[in-house]
Amino acid sequence: MAKTHYVCQNCAAELGKWAGQCPECGAWNSISEQQQPLPARATSASSALDVTPITAVQNGQREQRYSTHIEELDRVLGGGLVTGSAVLMGGSPGIGKSTLLLQAAAKLAAHSGNTLYITGEESAEQVALRGQRIKASDQQLQLLACCELEAMIATIARQKPCAVIMDSIQTTVSNRLSSAPGTVSQVRDCASALIQQAKQLGHALILVGHVTKDGALAGPRVLEHMVDAVLYFEGDRGHAHRIVRAVKNRFGPAGEIGVFEMSDRGLHGIRDASRLFLAERHADTSGSVVLACIEGTRPLLVEVQALVAKTVYATPKRSAVGVDVNRVSMLTAVLERRIGIPLAAHDVYINVAGGAKIIEPAADLAILLAVLSAFYDRPLPVDGAVFGEVGLTGELRAVAQPEARVKEMQQLNFRRVLLPQANVQRLQESSLVTPGLHVQAARSLAEMARLAFTTAS
Ligand code: TYD
Ligand code: MG
Numbered sequence: 001m002a003k004t005h006y007v008c009q010n011c012a013a014e015l016g017k018w019a020g021q022c023p024e025c026g027a028w029n030s031i032s033e034q035q036q037p038l039p040a041r042a043t044s045a046s047s048a049l050d051v052t053p054i055t056a057v058q059n060g061q062r063e064q065r066y067s068t069h070i071e072e073l074d075r076v077l078g079g080g081l082v083t084g085s086a087v088l089m090g091g092s093p094g095i096g097k098s099t100l101l102l103q104a105a106a107k108l109a110a111h112s113g114n115t116l117y118i119t120g121e122e123s124a125e126q127v128a129l130r131g132q133r134i135k136a137s138d139q140q141l142q143l144l145a146c147c148e149l150e151a152m153i154a155t156i157a158r159q160k161p162c163a164v165i166m167d168s169i170q171t172t173v174s175n176r177l178s179s180a181p182g183t184v185s186q187v188r189d190c191a192s193a194l195i196q197q198a199k200q201l202g203h204a205l206i207l208v209g210h211v212t213k214d215g216a217l218a219g220p221r222v223l224e225h226m227v228d229a230v231l232y233f234e235g236d237r238g239h240a241h242r243i244v245r246a247v248k249n250r251f252g253p254a255g256e257i258g259v260f261e262m263s264d265r266g267l268h269g270i271r272d273a274s275r276l277f278l279a280e281r282h283a284d285t286s287g288s289v290v291l292a293c294i295e296g297t298r299p300l301l302v303e304v305q306a307l308v309a310k311t312v313y314a315t316p317k318r319s320a321v322g323v324d325v326n327r328v329s330m331l332t333a334v335l336e337r338r339i340g341i342p343l344a345a346h347d348v349y350i351n352v353a354g355g356a357k358i359i360e361p362a363a364d365l366a367i368l369l370a371v372l373s374a375f376y377d378r379p380l381p382v383d384g385a386v387f388g389e390v391g392l393t394g395e396l397r398a399v400a401q402p403e404a405r406v407k408e409m410q411q412l413n414f415r416r417v418l419l420p421q422a423n424v425q426r427l428q429e430s431s432l433v434t435p436g437l438h439v440q441a442a443r444s445l446a447e448m449a450r451l452a453f454t455t456a457s
Contacts (some may be wrong), residue, residue: 001345007034011224012184034179052090062203063251066162066204069107072260072269073100075298076231078252081108081163081204083109086195088223090209091233097208100267101165102127102136104206108163110140114243116161120147120171126430134266147181149190153197161203166194168208169223188222193225224248239355241276242267246296256296256313259279266296274301277354283382290385290414291366292356292405299401299408301385303353304363312345322352323363325455331368331390338394339446342373362399364390365448372449380452384416384440385409388423394445398422403430406437416440418452 006015008031013024021028035457065080074080081087091097102117109115115138119127124143131137142159146152149172156164166172170182172190191207198205209223211232224230230248235241244258259273270276278301281288287306290298304323310319320328328350335341349369352358365388373380380386387405389397402423409417416438419427422440427433442448 004033005433006031007042007075007184009184011187014222019405032183034183034185044245066112068104068335069111070100070269071256071271073104073244076246076252076256076258076296077229078249078256078343080129081206082228082251083162083204084199084202085228086191086198086205086207086226087211087229087231088207088227089231089233090190090211092211093280094237095233095235096121096260096262096267097423098127098167099134099240099262100244101167101206101208102131103134103266105163106131106136106138106141109138114140114141114159114161114164115140115165116144116156116159116319117167117303118144118152119148119167120145121168122266133264135173135182136266147171147173149193150366151192156197156203157201160201163204164194165206166208170210179258184222187215187224191223191226194217217251223452234357236356241270241355249389255298255302257298273298274408276355278412280353283421284379286377286379287370289366289370289373291358291363292417293360293362293386294401294411299404299426300356301408302356302358302413302416304358304366304370305351305353305368306374307349307351308343308346308371308374309349311345313347316344317347317349320354321349322357323350324365326357327361327364328367331364332371332390334390334392334394334445335368335371338444341372343371343375346375360399361389361397362405365420365445368445369418369448369452376453378453381416383414384418385414386418386451388418388420395446396420396422396442396448402427403432406432410437418448 006018008022008024010027010030011025013022019031022030032116064083067080068074090096122143127143144155169187169191172185173181173191177189194205204239218369228250229246232245232247234243234245240262242260242262245254246254248254259270261270279305284314289304291302291304318325318332332348333341336343348371368390369380369386387398387399391397396408398420405435406417406427415436418440420442421443440451442451
């Protein structure tokens with residue numbers, strides 16, 4: 001017997017009755033009615049199964065990988081596509097998912113053989129035309145314009161490709177379900193069938209997933225748990241460069257990023273990303289600080305900009321692009337309380353130049369020095385770069401991998417590093433501290449502010 005129930009299309013929460021707002025995720029108008037056959041449940045206890053000691057499990061060979069021959073993409077994947085694994089590629093419309101995956105598909109076809117690109121949104125002609133334009137084409141790259149799950153499964157089983165790209169999971173429909181394409185039950189069922197098949201047949205599977213305005217995967221939050229790796233496209237269409245970030249990866253480091261630039265020939269990888277992010281920096285202006293951060297396993301230099309202006313509002317405004325605005329509010333409060341900067345009467349705007357998004361707390365010190373520099377209208381030394389976490393008492397705390405950060409700085413000719421005292425020892429143990437490197441360390445924000453701005457003048 002079919003039972004009516006209500007499912008949130010945002011987070012897949014199941015409810016007994018309809019509601020205007022989902023009690024689980026808070027989304028409005030996301031609950032819709034669904035008919036689903038009752039799952040067959042075993043009524044009696046199953047018989048016991050054999051268990052295996054972990055040491056007795058055959059490790060077999062190490063996982064096999066197909067290189068996509070796009071260095072930046074391979075890096076995010078942790079060294080290539082793992083056979084039998086499923087990867088979800090999320091991103092807002094028009095950001096470049098189809099472009100990058102078509103490029104990857106052509107490379108995979110050329111180097112690893114038979115690759116299948118399933119398109120549910122564009123016709124095969126459209127994809128081929130784009131392929132011609134960006135020179136992503138190969139004899140072994142097969143196209144299939146199709147939306148029906150059962151047909152796809154049968155085709156994949158016959159073709160036995162080494163990799164399947166499914167663009168997109170939201171357009172895929174199973175004819176066993178009556179719900180519309182893109183609904184949670186469709187997306188979940190289709191993805192689970194495709195993932196299962198990939199595990200059985202051993203091909204690598206890439207699913208494309210759309211993202212809503214607020215950055216969440218449309219509908220299939222559930223998808224993130226089902227796949228082995230989740231990659232997100234960051235950046236906006238206003239900028240030429242795009243960052244692909246691994247937010248989850250069972251076969252490599254999470255948080256890893258790949259940097260690309262969009263051109264009229266598709267996306268191409270940028271190895272030297274720090275140079276790109278600092279390209280338009282006007283050195284010697286106040287409110288600009290170079291931050292040495294770590295994204296995944298890779299050090300990156302970015303410019304943190306601050307603007308401080310007298311407020312016209314009753315409560316001063318805190319606004320941030322590229323860093324968390326709550327963190328900025330907290331940090332400005334620390335400035336106010338711990339070193340007495342009267343920011344209560346000022347709006348503070350923070351921007352990470354070039355559209356990069358920084359999540360690590362090592363950005364704290366850079367944000368605060370940028371605010372101070374803007375407030376005093378005094379630039380920091382042009383050859384200086386900064387990292388360090390700031391606590392609520394105004395203390396500077398050590399951050400991970402100081403050596404990698406300093407090494408990247410030196411490669412870009414920064415000769416002065418401003419950092420927490422607690423990081424200095426590790427740095428000195430490495431061979432990075434040379435007479436040419438000027439190390440300015442402090443225990444507290446107040447001490448750092450004095451150091452930074454006395455040497456500047
Ligand atoms: P697309 O890859 O189709 O994005 P998605 O699949 O994520 O929706 O589109 C990327 C955008 O990039 C599109 O607006 C056009 C642009 N573009 C280029 O600038 N150069 C190119 O070579 C290509 C193929 C697209
Ligand atoms: Mg697309």
